[in-house]
Amino acid sequence: EADIYQTPRYLVIGTGKKITLECSQTMGHDKMYWYQQDPGMELHLIHYSYGVNSTEKGDLSSESTVSRIRTEHFPLTLESARPSHTSQYLCASSRTGDQPQHFGDGTRLSIL
């Protein structure tokens, strides 16, 4: 079903490490998004992109960065992981801003 892929699926890592979460889509979508979601809770927008070389901050963008060098690839980087970063991270893409979003299955991140 998914044409959007996130790796790793699970990651357990120590405090202070630099982490990059990968997200790739094969649909040629211009719009891509990163969300943070705690179990059973709402989604919070971290970053989004309208296309190559375009990135915007969401409501929860502190302590992380993104890049969009290629249409299909939208990695999220945490420069120095902290226990407060423990959460699920969801990547999504859409053809336009008003069109449905396609989600990956997420990366479940645990910072010790």
Add this chain to the structure above:
Amino acid sequence: SQQGEEDPQALSIQEGENATMNCSYKTSINNLQWYRQNSGRGLVHLILIRSNEREKHSGRLRVTLDTSKKSSSLLITASRAADTASYFCAGNQFYFGTGTSLTVIP
């Protein structure tokens, strides 16, 4: 929530019954979308209703939209155990509600 709330937060029904979830949002919208999320997975898009539409159907799903009240409802008819999931509404691209957790008991 930045955008809105779903109600109820949790719903438990017997297989074959109908399930109704409500969504209220805060700002004006171009469209409203409903998504389903199975445990441990990403969200899956179910249905989109535009601001000039009042009702939309897709299979066992019926969505209504009342822009004057800034609210929407999702009705799932003849529920199945496989419908067990969390359901989210989203307006204006990337503002999702708090979700309704639906459990369908076989």
